Amino acid sequence: MKAVLLLVAVLAALAAGRPCAPDHDEITLKLNKELLRSTEEPDSLPNPSVHIALRLSTQHNLNKEGQHLNQLKTKLHQDIQSSLVARQMVVGRLALYILALRSSCHDLNSLTLSDGKTSEPLLTHLKRQMEKEKEHIAFSHRPLTNYYQYSLGVLALCVSGVRVSSHVSHKLVHAVQHGLIKHGDSLCIDSHAMAGMALQCLKDAGTPMKNVEELDKALATIKQKLLNSQRTDGHLGNEFSTGLAVQALLAMGSSVMECSTSMEALRSDARKGSYHNAMAISQTLPALQQRSYLQLKSMECRDEDDTLVLDAAPVVEVLPSLTNVPVQVEVLKADGSSSEYKFEVPSGSSLLEVLTLLQDHQMGFTFEKEDSLWGPFLSQVNREQARQTDRRYWHLSSNGNSLTQGIKDYKIEEAQKITIKNTAY
Ligand code: B12
Known part of the structure; x- marks a missing residue:
């Protein structure tokens, strides 16, 4: 009888297009709660990546998410502004901040940043930072930051409906096609995934490109590299790049079935407790919920669930090690x-x-x-x-x-x- 019930549950899950693991919802709920709890840490800088994952999730605690948004608008805003005044590059943090604001349907034009001289909208600053990156690539064949942040910049502009200059997007296409995207000296799956989401966003938006065929080729190259990076345990790259890689594959039109071994690898590591760092959870949870950063473009923030509650913080007793x-x-x-x-x-x-x-x-x-x-x-x-x-x-x-x-x-x-x-x- 039990076996029949399990089979029926699996078939129902498959019919609903959901990954078939009986504890799937339990795993995502646990990660969702851990992520929400991480926003209560008083000392650390509010993390925009955490906000994005909370907003992309199917379950919400709208009050706590609102409080977190306010923290981003004060503490993170101030942190980025100080870096701008000190003439430091802020592409990645600024892009994540913009994506986080977008995830809460916040009016981007209502906020400005000052570099010490003039106050301008966030997107104007991001565009300028991307121009600097582009010029640096033209001069020295690499961004001032890295291709992960460069891709985040393209994605944030695109998701916010800003036209991305064809020179900026071409530099990313070129980097993909010439194997320039690395982590240390090895292939960087995380950055390829982010580049995939950024370029897919440009394709969906019908952004004028220098060469449309090249964009398609770059997307195909990224997809192939992500699929080729699959390990025997199902992870794409490693356990910390798989979330982004699955997000990118979903964004690029792969069906969930195609990703299911990777999905199972994510669940398996979640069961083992590998995802305890809030940043790791924030990149994994959307993938487990079959969401990607590309969906931020169409967020409406209406009629949202508000059922996510935090139980009392678990008391963790740390026993001194005997060995x-x-x-x-x-x-x-x-x-x-x-x-x-x-x-x-x-x-x-x-x-x-x-x-x-x-x-x-x-x-x-x-x-x-x-x-x-x-x-x-x-x-x-x-x-x-x-x-x-x-x-x-x-x-x-x-x-x-x-x-x-x-x-x-x-x-x-x-x-x-x-x-x-x-x-x-
Ligand atoms: C680019 C990058 C690097 C570059 C950063 C410098 C640069 N300017 O390019 C380099 C090559 C130096 C690097 C080094 C390492 N990295 Co790295 N890195 C990344 C990558 C691709 C993007 C980071 C980024 O720019 N984020 C965007 C901005 C907005 O966020 P940020 O926090 O301000 O970014 C800074 C930090 O992330 C920091 N950083 C980079 N890597 C790491 C790793 C750790 C553990 C920490 C604490 C910080 C850190 O450098 C960023 C730029 O200043 C991420 C991929 C990802 N999924 O996030 C991996 C990633 C964060 N790195 C990772 C790892 C493991 C490392 C190393 C520990 C590898 C090693 N064996 O030595 C070292 C760090 C050692 C140390 N000294 O503490 C893992 C972390 C996983 C985890 N659970 O902690 C990731 C997720 C890649 C992966 N899938 O394995 N990294």
């Missing part, structure tokens, strides 16, 4: 010189805790970090900076395998050798 594990930390500087540190840490420590212990024990090790939407980014080790302006960063690996998480999220469960290498990209 210690030996860790070796190797630092490789830009000139090739190396230093090694060996010691023991409680099992389950984050790499950030390990580095802090190492620094506190005054073994000559020092480090500094910078805040980002993903958490702390390791920026300086043993007084050497790996600057993004010099196209360098501290690459992290464990026993020779590149880490797929940053210093705060990566946990040391067993003996290993961590290598921190000043790397050019």
Whole structure:
């Protein structure tokens, strides 16, 4: 009897075009609640990517989403303005901010940003930043930031109904066709996914292009690269790029069945608890709900569900670890010189805790970090900076395998050798 009921449920889900996993709704609800809870963290900068995912979701808590929108309009707005005054590039953050405002159907023209001299609408600033990026690409074959942010910029302009200059879009098409979109020195699935959504938006909008055939070719190349990146466990790229890759495939017209092994890979990692970083959830949840950033264009914000409630915050009791594990930390500087540190840490420590212990024990090790939407980014080790302006960063690996998480999220469960290498990209 049970088997028959399960079969009926699966067939009903298939008929409704929904992915067939009995715990699908439970998984998405849990992620949705975690995302909403993350907006209550008092100290951190409000995250526009989190807002977009909350707004794209099928379930809402309209009061809390409204409060979050207000925080974006004050704290994030101020943060972007300070960067503009300091003449720093803000393409990615500004694009995400615009997409977040769009996701709440906020009138974009009612907000302005000042660069210290004049106050202008957000979209005017974004257009100007994209011009700077475009000129930098023409001059040095890469954006000032990266192609992920360049794509976000194109997407935000397009979703807001602004005409994107054919020179700007052509630079993205060219980068796709010439394999210029990388993460470190490997192919970047996340950036290809974002480029796919941006170019699909331009295609749907009938944006005049230098060469329409080239746009179609670039979209086909992206789709192929995303599909080719599938691992045996179903993930596209890795567990943190699959959400964006599925979103892009959906936006580019793939049916959910085509994505179903990737959908199952996402659910499988969600069950394991891999998505606890709010940024990771914000890129995964829309995909699990078969939504993509492209849908922000047609958001109407009318007759929305308002049933999402947060239960009391769970009390997490952190028990001290009873076992210690030996860790070796190797630092490789830009000139090739190396230093090694060996010691023991409680099992389950984050790499950030390990580095802090190492620094506190005054073994000559020092480090500094910078805040980002993903958490702390390791920026300086043993007084050497790996600057993004010099196209360098501290690459992290464990026993020779590149880490797929940053210093705060990566946990040391067993003996290993961590290598921190000043790397050019
Ligand atoms: C571009 C990029 C980079 C560039 C950033 C510099 C640049 N100017 O291009 C470089 C190559 C340096 C880089 C490095 C790393 N990256 Co990276 N990166 C990205 C990418 C493609 C876009 C980030 C971006 O511009 N976002 C838009 C702006 C608006 O947001 P932002 O927060 O202000 O952006 C800054 C931070 O994201 C920061 N950053 C970049 N990567 C990472 C990773 C971590 C863990 C942190 C805390 C910050 C951080 O650099 C951005 C530019 O200043 C994302 C893809 C994604 N899905 O988000 C991956 C991504 C964030 N990176 C990732 C990883 C794993 C790393 C590394 C840890 C790899 C490694 N083994 O060393 C290192 C970071 C090590 C360190 N020193 O702390 C993962 C993070 C997954 C996770 N759960 O934490 C992602 C999601 C890619 C993936 N699918 O695996 N990255």
